[in-house]
Amino acid sequence: MPEFKYELLATDGRARRGRLHTAHGTVETPTFMPVGTVGSVKGMKMEDVKAQGAEVVLGNVYHLMLRPGADLVEKMGGLHKFMNWEGPILTDSGGFQVYSLNDIRTDDEDGVTFRSHIDGSLHRLNPEISTEIQYKLDATITMAFDECTEFPVTYERAKESLERTIRWEKRSRDAFIPREGYGQFGIIQGAHYKDLRKASIDALVDIGFEGYAFGGWLFDETGSKDTYNETVEHCVPFMPEDKPRYMMGVGYPSDLIYSVQQGIDMFDCVIPTRNGRKGQAFVHSGVVKIKQAQYREDPSPLDPECDCYVCKTYTKSYIRHLFVSGESLAGQLITEHNLYFYQKLMRLMRENIEAGTFQEFAAEWLPKVK
């Protein structure tokens, strides 16, 4: 069984080309993780997710603990076997998801009590419970349990929350049962306050994790990316070089390029899958919203520059017809294309970092993609 280890292969500016060794296989970084919330990447067979280039996928503690339950998944041999995914799985700790349940959640120093969005039943998460659930799920990468705050948030509230998060992450680390090839990541909080983010990194490095992740929310309601960019640019240099850096819940293709440029190694996001189901295809020239009438008689593929199965096989006209007819196959096909597009983007970034041409690549791609 290989040691859980991040290997830095090359750099280009701040951008890093690396390799993550785990109990369930190797991951070439930078990498994008499709989201399999309840144990499936919506509408996709896992073999198709793999065929598009994914090497690691994400599962959600919050959803899986409610249904079907961590004990059932454990009984069925763990999440890998249950969902038919042999590669590494990273599980979100549930902190971000319970945070979004504003009306049905109470926090205390120990943890969070919340009501299920499915049946209203009462549940509890704290560092120990979250870590145990991830153990039962057999997550290759366990995430520490953190507290999220609203955004924007006052300095006092962000500081108080960060202090609690650090206590929770220490408890998460204590509850983590080390296994060869398995790792646990700490989550950096502190909202957009640079000194808090820096303090968060220092505290997490003191505790000692196999990787470090950016948590919380840094995009404001105007859609401006200034806060995100400033925070990432400020913080990344303080993160350990010998550990993977994971940006949680990001983002659009341009966000991935920007963040890789800043030295981030791992991403997850529902955008390629959720937006795919809603008829939005990510393409080399931006976005195709398939519902638009302009595509009614368009015999070209979703993306003429793409060589995925969907683009080699189907026209915009056909996919639009399926979409306006309410056929689920439309969403499946666009999702498949989007996952391919994201994985191809990651592959090109890895190749360009290796070749020392990443800055040119980013300058060429950033203006044209979404």
Add this chain to the structure above:
Amino acid sequence: MPEFKYELLATDGRARRGRLHTAHGTVETPTFMPVGTVGSVKGMKMEDVKAQGAEVVLGNVYHLMLRPGADLVEKMGGLHKFMNWEGPILTDSGGFQVYSLNDIRTDDEDGVTFRSHIDGSLHRLNPEISTEIQYKLDATITMAFDECTEFPVTYERAKESLERTIRWEKRSRDAFIPREGYGQFGIIQGAHYKDLRKASIDALVDIGFEGYAFGGWLFDETGSKDTYNETVEHCVPFMPEDKPRYMMGVGYPSDLIYSVQQGIDMFDCVIPTRNGRKGQAFVHSGVVKIKQAQYREDPSPLDPECDCYVCKTYTKSYIRHLFVSGESLAGQLITEHNLYFYQKLMRLMRENIEAGTFQEFAAEWLPKVK
């Protein structure tokens, strides 16, 4: 380009093992045609439909004329290219579907005027229009335009409707443009009145088609199959031996076995796909309703006797979890299994007819499958 031709290879009792030669390839019969109503077998890529064993699929004039329209499909190179299915396609003429639009339909001697279920717009179908639409769709097998009646129906009404249907089918034949490897089937009507069904066959044979189909509805509300069985048993011997015999819209696995035993060669039905989306899997021992609590922790496949991809890969516990979680993948996986199950059943029937063991096969399978 091959001639459109039915080749009888072997018989076992009334059961027939044959081969249908068409412009778009050869079909081994008895065969089951998955239904691709609006140009997709719901939730399935056509390559997966083919991988399960399908050789011919069905499209619907009614749905396709409303959306995206026959002119668009023609402009896109025909239905084969549009939906990515190189094999033969049979298109239903629309007669049965407009018949089900009771409240928004008016009939006259020339044809039927009806309102779209999508936007209420007025449309017209008659023998010439239906045949032209099927030409534009590039259907390998065109169906004649018929009038359907309610069931049960009085003798007078059934006779009157049959006479109109015969006039319509003659007009359909006149409107059919022969092309090498393409065919047109007549539809036998006459409800459950044996003399009317016999008269229908005689009239259709006089007109002369490349195949003959059973239309109308013969299952009463009690679910009894007596009327169906009696009608089929009575009529099949009057059907030409050198032409394929197609039972429209049938059915459950046991219906297929029974009907093949009576000499039917072709079937289409939404049951494996629609019921699959509703969580019903057809298996060697009958039916699995995946929602049932008994499957919550069941580590066995949908059908332990099945060797399809789904059964080799996933547990009932996992598919049930996806189904109760509302994940579309559940329906996709059960649909895929069901299509495989249906195609395997057809293959076994073909093999047993060839081997002269069909009666034993039917006696063994009829009591256990749904």
